[in-house]
Amino acid sequence: MRILSGIQPSGKLHLGNYMGAIKQHIDLQNKGEAFYFIADFHALTTVKEPALLREHVRDVALDYLALGLDPSKATFYRQSDVPEVTELAWLLTTVTPMGLLERCHSYKDKLAKGIPPDHGLFAYPVLMAADILIVDANIVPVGKDQKQHVEVTRDIAVKFNNLYGETFVIPEERILPEAGVVPGLDGQKMSKSYGNDIGIFLEGKALKERVMAIVTDSAPVEAPKDPDANNVFNILRLFATPEETAEWRERFLKGGVKYSEAKKRLITLLDETFGAARERRRQLAEKPGDVEEILRAGSARARGVAAKTLAKARRACGIE
Numbered sequence: 125m126r127i128l129s130g131i132q133p134s135g136k137l138h139l140g141n142y143m144g145a146i147k148q149h150i151d152l153q154n155k156g157e158a159f160y161f162i163a164d165f166h167a168l169t170t171v172k173e174p175a176l177l178r179e180h181v182r183d184v185a186l187d188y189l190a191l192g193l194d195p196s197k198a199t200f201y202r203q204s205d206v207p208e209v210t211e212l213a214w215l216l217t218t219v220t221p222m223g224l225l226e227r228c229h230s231y232k233d234k235l236a237k238g239i240p241p242d243h244g245l246f247a248y249p250v251l252m253a254a255d256i257l258i259v260d261a262n263i264v265p266v267g268k269d270q271k272q273h274v275e276v277t278r279d280i281a282v283k284f285n286n287l288y289g290e291t292f293v294i295p296e297e298r299i300l301p302e303a304g305v306v307p308g309l310d311g312q313k314m315s316k317s318y319g320n321d322i323g324i325f326l327e328g329k330a331l332k333e334r335v336m337a338i339v340t341d342s343a344p345v346e347a348p349k350d351p352d353a354n355n356v357f358n359i360l361r362l363f364a365t366p367e368e369t370a371e372w373r374e375r376f377l378k379g380g381v382k383y384s385e386a387k388k389r390l391i392t393l394l395d396e397t398f399g400a401a402r403e404r405r406r407q408l409a410e411k412p413g414d415v416e417e418i419l420r421a422g423s424a425r426a427r428g429v430a431a432k433t434l435a436k437a438r439r440a441c442g443i444e
Contacts, residue, residue, distance in 0.1 A: 125156035128261035128295075130163040130203065130252075133180035134170055137187050138321035139394075140306040140314035143362055144267055148300045150192040152265060158198035159259050159426060160188070162419075165203050165210070165251060169244045185415050187324065190405035201422035203255065208430035213247075213254035215437050219283050220250050229272055253277040258430040260293040265300050288440035292433075306362065309338050311355045322359075325402055327395065335391050340383045351376040356386045363393040 129149055137146065152158055162184050164177060171177045181202065193200055203209060225231065228249050235241055256264055256277050264274045274297035281292040305313045308320025315321060322334045338355050351357040351373045361369045372389075375381050408415055438444065 125263055126259065126261050127152050127156045127158045127263045127265065128161075128256050128259055129159075129265050130161050130166065130255055131184050131188065132163045132166050133177065133184045134167050135180065135316040136183060136321075136323050137325075138314055138316060138323050139359070139362070140308070140321065142191070142324050143306050145265075145300060146188065146191055148265060149188075153194060153198040156263065159201075159261065159429075160193065160198050161201050161203045161206075161255065161426070163203045163255070166248065169242070169248060170239075182412070182415070185419060186405050186408050189408055189415065189418065190401045191324070192401070195418045195422060199422045199425045200418060201426045202419050205419065205423035206258070206426050206430050208427060208434040209251070209254045209258050212258050212430075212434055212437060213251045215441060215443075216253055216257070216280050216284065217247065217250050218441075219287060220253075220280050221283075224276060224279060225249060228276065229269075249273050249276045250280065253280045256295050257281055257292045258433050259426060260429065260433060261295050262293060263298050264295050265298045267300055271297050271299065284437075284440075291437055291440045307355050307358045309334065309355070311339060322394075324398060325405060327398075327402055331394065332391060335387050335394075336384075338387060345382055346379050348379040349376045349381065356383055356390065360386060360390045360393065363390070363397050 129145070131145075131149075149158075149160060153160075162181050164181050167177055167180065171180065185200075188200065189195070225246055230248065231241075231246060234245060239245065252273050253276060256274070257280075264277075266274060274295060278294055281294050285291055285294075308314035308318055309322070310318070310320045312318055312320060322331070326334060338359070340354070340356060341349075343349055354376060357372060357376055360372060364372065372381075372386065
């Protein structure tokens with residue numbers, strides 16, 4: 125089973141990214157042949173500052189490696205280091221109906237948010253299809269909001285296969301298990317764009333400031349509180365044991381919980397969860413050449429697979 129997923133370097137990774145994708149990616153590297161890439165070409169649709177993009181790519185590489193991605197188990201690479209992807213994207217573009225792209229939720233959502241439309245934004249799903257098909261991926265782990273992109277990939281691959289003969293493996297999505305929506309400081313879904321996130325690698329004063337900024341109500345300490353409607357509890361439960369979570373739930377329901385106490389406990393849990401990864405990240409950051417070599421080695425492995433797929437696609441449509 126070959127697994128493929130991409131990570132867009134569009135900002136610092138946060139707890140929502142970890143619970144929603146990274147944790148599962150790390151686990152899946154032990155359950156199949158995993159290919160994970162840093163989607164720097166995709167990031168160009170939103171990140172227009174070259175120095176910032178380079179920084180984000182470096183940060184994503186450090187974060188994943190520090191959190192447990194093992195380059196001996198998973199092929200880890202930069203999207204832009206595999207030029208076969210963009211060539212395949214053009215071949216796929218020539219069989220992709222305009223209507224298919226016009227129906228994509230992500231395109232319509234970005235337009236609704238006022239993001240100026242350009243061809244990159246519109247054709248994003250075709251490049252994503254190339255990412256998936258170039259390595260003959262069987263499984264693509266995604267969140268529910270990304271399911272449509274895998275469906276579009278299947279549609280494009282089937283159309284190409286019907287036109288030119290069996291060329292591509294038809295991938296299937298695997299919906300990542302959710303711990304529920306990870307709430308941000310304000311109770312909305314945690315998102316860098318909302319400015320309500322808590323960075324995975326924050327520590328010390330910076331972490332304390334973010335956690336203490338979690339919005340709470342003005343109910344008196346002694347008042348019973350609904351834990352499921354409480355931002356602090358809903359983040360804390362993601363990192364506490366089931367037993368501790370049950371204890372906090374009971375305390376919230378009975379009343380007498382100081383929000384500052386729960387926030388301090390959350391800080392401790394985050395330190396315990398990510399402490400070792402923070403140290404690994406510091407060590408990796410001191411050896412940028414080693415990280416670069418990991419990405420180059422991953423790109424070489426990915427290109428070995430991609431070259432075969434591209435050659436097959438070229439022959440299929442008459443380009444030798």
